[in-house]
Amino acid sequence: MRKKFVVFSVIAASAIGAFANDSLIKQALDAGLKPIPESKSKLYKIIDNPKNPITEAKVRLGKKLYFDPRLSKSGLISCNTCHNLATGGVDGVDVSTGHKWAHNPHHLNSPTVYNAVFNIKQFWDGRSPDLENQAQGPMQAHVEMAATKKHIEDVVNSIPQYLKEFRKAYHNPKMKPTFKDVADTIGLFERTLVTPSRFDKYLNGDKNALTKDEKEGLKIFINKGCVTCHNGIGIGGGSMQPFPIVKPFKYANVGDFKGNKNGLVKVPTLRNILETAPYFHNGTVWDIKEAIKIMGETQLGIKISDDEANKIKAFFGALTGKKPYIKYPTLPPRTTKTPKPDLN
Amino acid sequence: MRKKFVVFSVIAASAIGAFANDSLIKQALDAGLKPIPESKSKLYKIIDNPKNPITEAKVRLGKKLYFDPRLSKSGLISCNTCHNLATGGVDGVDVSTGHKWAHNPHHLNSPTVYNAVFNIKQFWDGRSPDLENQAQGPMQAHVEMAATKKHIEDVVNSIPQYLKEFRKAYHNPKMKPTFKDVADTIGLFERTLVTPSRFDKYLNGDKNALTKDEKEGLKIFINKGCVTCHNGIGIGGGSMQPFPIVKPFKYANVGDFKGNKNGLVKVPTLRNILETAPYFHNGTVWDIKEAIKIMGETQLGIKISDDEANKIKAFFGALTGKKPYIKYPTLPPRTTKTPKPDLN
Numbered sequence: 001m002r003k004k005f006v007v008f009s010v011i012a013a014s015a016i017g018a019f020a021n022d023s024l025i026k027q028a029l030d031a032g033l034k035p036i037p038e039s040k041s042k043l044y045k046i047i048d049n050p051k052n053p054i055t056e057a058k059v060r061l062g063k064k065l066y067f068d069p070r071l072s073k074s075g076l077i078s079c080n081t082c083h084n085l086a087t088g089g090v091d092g093v094d095v096s097t098g099h100k101w102a103h104n105p106h107h108l109n110s111p112t113v114y115n116a117v118f119n120i121k122q123f124w125d126g127r128s129p130d131l132e133n134q135a136q137g138p139m140q141a142h143v144e145m146a147a148t149k150k151h152i153e154d155v156v157n158s159i160p161q162y163l164k165e166f167r168k169a170y171h172n173p174k175m176k177p178t179f180k181d182v183a184d185t186i187g188l189f190e191r192t193l194v195t196p197s198r199f200d201k202y203l204n205g206d207k208n209a210l211t212k213d214e215k216e217g218l219k220i221f222i223n224k225g226c227v228t229c230h231n232g233i234g235i236g237g238g239s240m241q242p243f244p245i246v247k248p249f250k251y252a253n254v255g256d257f258k259g260n261k262n263g264l265v266k267v268p269t270l271r272n273i274l275e276t277a278p279y280f281h282n283g284t285v286w287d288i289k290e291a292i293k294i295m296g297e298t299q300l301g302i303k304i305s306d307d308e309a310n311k312i313k314a315f316f317g318a319l320t321g322k323k324p325y326i327k328y329p330t331l332p333p334r335t336t337k338t339p340k341p342d343l344n
Numbered sequence: 345m346r347k348k349f350v351v352f353s354v355i356a357a358s359a360i361g362a363f364a365n366d367s368l369i370k371q372a373l374d375a376g377l378k379p380i381p382e383s384k385s386k387l388y389k390i391i392d393n394p395k396n397p398i399t400e401a402k403v404r405l406g407k408k409l410y411f412d413p414r415l416s417k418s419g420l421i422s423c424n425t426c427h428n429l430a431t432g433g434v435d436g437v438d439v440s441t442g443h444k445w446a447h448n449p450h451h452l453n454s455p456t457v458y459n460a461v462f463n464i465k466q467f468w469d470g471r472s473p474d475l476e477n478q479a480q481g482p483m484q485a486h487v488e489m490a491a492t493k494k495h496i497e498d499v500v501n502s503i504p505q506y507l508k509e510f511r512k513a514y515h516n517p518k519m520k521p522t523f524k525d526v527a528d529t530i531g532l533f534e535r536t537l538v539t540p541s542r543f544d545k546y547l548n549g550d551k552n553a554l555t556k557d558e559k560e561g562l563k564i565f566i567n568k569g570c571v572t573c574h575n576g577i578g579i580g581g582g583s584m585q586p587f588p589i590v591k592p593f594k595y596a597n598v599g600d601f602k603g604n605k606n607g608l609v610k611v612p613t614l615r616n617i618l619e620t621a622p623y624f625h626n627g628t629v630w631d632i633k634e635a636i637k638i639m640g641e642t643q644l645g646i647k648i649s650d651d652e653a654n655k656i657k658a659f660f661g662a663l664t665g666k667k668p669y670i671k672y673p674t675l676p677p678r679t680t681k682t683p684k685p686d687l688n
Contacts, residue, residue: 067430068430069428069431069435069436070431070436074437074441075435075436075437076425076435076437076441081420084413085672086411086412086672086673086674086675087413087414087675087677088677091413091419091420092413092414092419092678092685093418093419093420093685093687094685094687095687097418097420097687100445101444101445101687103687274677275677277677277678286680286684287680320677323674325671326671326672327669327670327671327672328429328430328670328671328672329430330430330667331430331431333431333432333618333619333664334436334621336630336631340630341436341437341438343437343438343439343441343445343447
């Protein structure tokens, strides 16, 4: 008798759930939220670089370069230092810190590399059109990897296994990889760093992929207007917006970043947001609930209650995605021709 | 006819090879060189910690901690920063560089973590008896990870997934991991970082595992007396020795390291030596051939010719081992209770 009753309750609950979910999925899609496609070929149409198509050989090489600290002047800093694939694709410090422990002069926080391929532009001020172009910046910035183009070209051309892998990947037996080739190959690897989550399952039709709290959080996220900017596949990353709009940002005094020449800032992705503290362009907020409330004030001119922030946070939990499987590479050894690191 | 001749030549060559090899293998073993056992159970008898036996759960957790920069004061430096598993277990810079870009005050070079389990003692001055004890040093050193014990304990205890993994790995549902538990678990992971090479195959009886040049290099290595200190499973790491003995070390002026209180220095392992430049305790020599010649002069009082150095280098190529397969970890996210990084 008891068993029958339980079964009945479950059926009733799912029926109600299904109804509610169907409508919420539709609402989310109507509001502009989009899933990462489940089909690999559909996904590749979005993430691929038509000028330099993704292949296994290029991605494998790009991964090595991404993890190779010898591309930096000091020999100690790799792309992965500030965009650590073990910690949500970020470094987890407020201000990005590079060569000789220099801090970013504008007190900018490293954005995540995961799902950055879905961003309309790269960098907080959107000055870079794509990941290949973006990768050229930090390698050369004096406060980051501090390398010259020549240093990077000398490193890869002095290591026979790198030469071999470039030549094989690009079907060019005489290739002498340039700085641009290195950045392009790193960018291509970064294009593959996509993290499908339970929210994608949900948008793709699995009504039970989100919990009750997560669904409530999603509703609030849509109804309060967060979705106006945080939408698309990236749940952010799709536009440049003014910040702040309605009320001043209480930590605006940290750093001097004011957006691009029109005062616009790239909307960051919310995928894996629970793994990428601290928040905001200047890394001033460590608690996601505080960040949610601040966004309500500065962007929407509304007060988000503690309970609402908790539910939105619960929804954000469903945005934590499955990370690509990364075998930590064994990098090809330096030779006597490889430029020596310079710690100064 | 031609085919028959080829077959005959091959047989003749192997017969001669077999004779020569058998005798050289015996000579190498008699000289004290030992292979990494092929049998996993034999290997584990050597590398295991009887007080804290190796298990899959502990090693998996130890790997996460090894890669976790949040254990450092700054949040930017992990064990892997100076002992990078992608680059031979070292950082590839002359002087190890840590918190706030501080250099080791004695200008010491980071030794490799690969096969460090075979070392009789740890650190250049051998002040640490084992890897568990060693791991406590760099985490706390002001010029390395610069953390307090409390910082590290607060980090792991504030992250629920770490707590869960410690409790499961140590079968203690109430465990509150201490600093020592963290170091012990990292040390246990490091015990597994063993890299069998072609030279092990050779010592284990595969006469064809080395090339002709490598065998000639091995003969010179034995006959010149290099093997007097570079022996055992680690091909080094088994004793503390004076340095220099016969003639002064030409780069002794870099740093002030003079060995332990008796002036003795730990003999480093030669496994993966072609991947771990620069060489010597103060990282002053980048070319392995120069390092080989210097050792001849300072330790043996002999001149090693260019040709001999080339052949010894060829033999060293056979010491480059297969690295353990490392899936790059996804680290559990920080919580609002996790101590914030301090870049200062």
